[in-house]
Amino acid sequence: xxxxxHTLAExxxxxxxPKLALRDLVVMRRTASGETITATDRLTFDxxxxxxVCLLGPSGCGKTSLLNVLAGLVMPSSGEALxxxxxITGPGPDRAVLFQEPALFxxxxxxxxxxxxxxxxxxxxxxxxxxxxxxxxNVLLERWADAQPHELSAGMRQRAALARALAADPDVLLGDExxxxxxxxxxxxxxxxxxxxxxxxxxxxxxxxxxxxxREATLLADRVLVMSAxxxxxxxxxxxxxxxxxxxDDVLIARVVSEIHTLLMQEVDASVAREMAR
Amino acid sequence: MSRARWLAEExxxxxxxxxxxxxxxxxxxxxxxxxxxxxxxVVWSAFLDGIRDGSLPDAAIKTLIRLAFSFVxxxxxxxxxxxxxxxxxxxxxxxxxxxxxxxxxxxxxWVPLAVIWFGATERAVVFVAIVGSFPSMALATLQAIRQxxxxxxxxxxTLGARxxxxxxxxxxxxxxxxxxxxxxxxxxxxxKALMAGELIVAAAHAGLGHLLDPRRGASVPTLFAALAVIxxxxxxxxxxxxxxxxxxxxxxxGLLVET
Numbered sequence: 001x002x003x004x005x006h007t008l009a010e011x012x013x014x015x016x017x018p019k020l021a022l023r024d025l026v027v028m029r030r031t032a033s034g035e036t037i038t039a040t041d042r043l044t045f046d047x048x049x050x051x052x053v054c055l056l057g058p059s060g061c062g063k064t065s066l067l068n069v070l071a072g073l074v075m076p077s078s079g080e081a082l083x084x085x086x087x088i089t090g091p092g093p094d095r096a097v098l099f100q101e102p103a104l105f106x107x108x109x110x111x112x113x114x115x116x117x118x119x120x121x122x123x124x125x126x127x128x129x130x131x132x133x134x135x136x137x138n139v140l141l142e143r144w145a146d147a148q149p150h151e152l153s154a155g156m157r158q159r160a161a162l163a164r165a166l167a168a169d170p171d172v173l174l175g176d177e178x179x180x181x182x183x184x185x186x187x188x189x190x191x192x193x194x195x196x197x198x199x200x201x202x203x204x205x206x207x208x209x210x211x212x213x214x215r216e217a218t219l220l221a222d223r224v225l226v227m228s229a230x231x232x233x234x235x236x237x238x239x240x241x242x243x244x245x246x247x248x249d250d251v252l253i254a255r256v257v258s259e260i261h262t263l264l265m266q267e268v269d270a271s272v273a274r275e276m277a278r
Numbered sequence: 279m280s281r282a283r284w285l286a287e288e289x290x291x292x293x294x295x296x297x298x299x300x301x302x303x304x305x306x307x308x309x310x311x312x313x314x315x316x317x318x319x320v321v322w323s324a325f326l327d328g329i330r331d332g333s334l335p336d337a338a339i340k341t342l343i344r345l346a347f348s349f350v351x352x353x354x355x356x357x358x359x360x361x362x363x364x365x366x367x368x369x370x371x372x373x374x375x376x377x378x379x380x381x382x383x384x385x386x387x388w389v390p391l392a393v394i395w396f397g398a399t400e401r402a403v404v405f406v407a408i409v410g411s412f413p414s415m416a417l418a419t420l421q422a423i424r425q426x427x428x429x430x431x432x433x434x435x436t437l438g439a440r441x442x443x444x445x446x447x448x449x450x451x452x453x454x455x456x457x458x459x460x461x462x463x464x465x466x467x468x469x470k471a472l473m474a475g476e477l478i479v480a481a482a483h484a485g486l487g488h489l490l491d492p493r494r495g496a497s498v499p500t501l502f503a504a505l506a507v508i509x510x511x512x513x514x515x516x517x518x519x520x521x522x523x524x525x526x527x528x529x530x531x532g533l534l535v536e537t
Contacts, residue, residue: 120438150532
């Protein structure tokens with residue numbers, strides 16, 4: 001039974017300390033032309049421990065800036081980004097990031113890439129190979145361990161990147177449109193893999209993915225946060241209570257997808273109208 | 279593809295070019311019939327004479343030892359300087375223009391100063407070769423590091439690399455193809471600067487460049503033979519060592535389009 005509840009207005013008091021928390025987060029960003037733009041505007045939301053949240057919004061709504069702050073790659077202009085209640089000051093082994101590009105290092109083999117991630121988080125040399133091989137097996141790439149990244153298909157590369165990110169056993173996985181550049185089949189396979197890892201991990205990890213794909217967000221997330229066009233604010237929140245693995249053909253899932261889609265399209269139209277009026 | 283076929287395809291075109299060049303040379307020599315342009319066969323016998331009396335091998339060995347020393351010093355110091363300039367913005371703004379100035383200064387211009395500072399010695403020649411080649415190594419290293427895609431740096435940092443480990447494990451390996459290009463370029467400069475030094479600093483006895491010195495009163499065919507040896511060594515090292523190394527690195531990374 002799937003149903004979606006809009007909860008932005010209610011804002012129930014969170015029982016435990018959230019895993020991730022944004023408090024009035026403002027991120028300013030310089031464009032290539034030297035202009036300073038507000039990427040996110042006083043953004044506030046929480047992500048609970050073990051929750052799977054998808055951020056949905058038109059392109060340029062500040063999803064990437066927001067994730068960069070949580071990853072510790074960018075400092076907020078004002079407001080706070082908290083991990084377990086403490087301000088984020090830099091990258092850390094507690095958070096892994098999946099970029100839109102797999103970002104595998106081309107000078108290392110596929111196995112070498114996973115091992116490097118383990119090495120950098122301080123896993124002793126003797127344990128690295130086993131863990132890396134196990135993770136490659138998890139993403140069905142054990143036969144490709146000794147290949148170079150360029151020999152893999154785009155979908156396989158992103159699976160290798162997923163293995164590299166999860167091998168170091170982070171608490172939080174941040175994804176910046178991680179499947180955005182993939183073809184439909186590769187995307188579907190990865191969506192299934194990600195669901196499997198998230199559901200299957202015993203101390204359930206916290207996943208926060210940015211996407212512009214409504215179906216993807218609805219398939220994956222406990223909660224979908226819909227953002228406005230730039231500067232990014234929170235427009236609406238959908239809680240999706242549906243058993244997993246989910247199926248897009250499910251009538252209720254389809255209804256949620258169409259509801260979110262309508263909202264998003266309204267926002268895109270409104271933002272175009274705002275642009276025209278300027 | 280069989281190995282023989284690969285060799286034929288790999289070496290065929292450049293070999294055809296060389297054969298064509300020698301053919302044109304033979305025709306020009308025959309037409310002009312001047313002592314200033316000896317025919318290929320006369321040069322070949324001068325070359326054999328040089329081998330037989332030991333003067334060419336001796337000169338080549340002397341030169342290659344000087345070259346190896348200068349090149350190693352230039353590569354080590356140039357890479358270190360390039361890395362330092364990439365790491366420190368102030369140093370980069372302060373020192374990079376000076377290195378660029380050194381880079382565009384013709385290396386021959388250093389010869390008189392080198393002679394004043396070190397006398398007409400082997401040290402002066404080596405100095406010229408180092409000064410002539412380390413700036414291009416430093417600038418290539420700097421450039422290679424600054425052109426590393428930001429995505430690699432971001433990925434490295436989120437994987438837990440920071441400070442020195444970020445450089446050692448991510449930035450430097452990512453910059454390697456660019457550093458290789460610098461190495462190849464520095465080799466060319468070191469070779470040319472060394473030849474100029476040996477030619478002018480007469481007291482730096484018995485290098486290959488010295489064989490070109492007209493003051494020695496060497497015969498024209500001997501000059502041609504020495505020049506040919508210089509060219510062949512230069513091309514062989516460039517192609518067989520750096521060219522192959524560069525191809526290997528790029529093939530491993532999927533940067534080489536096989537044709």
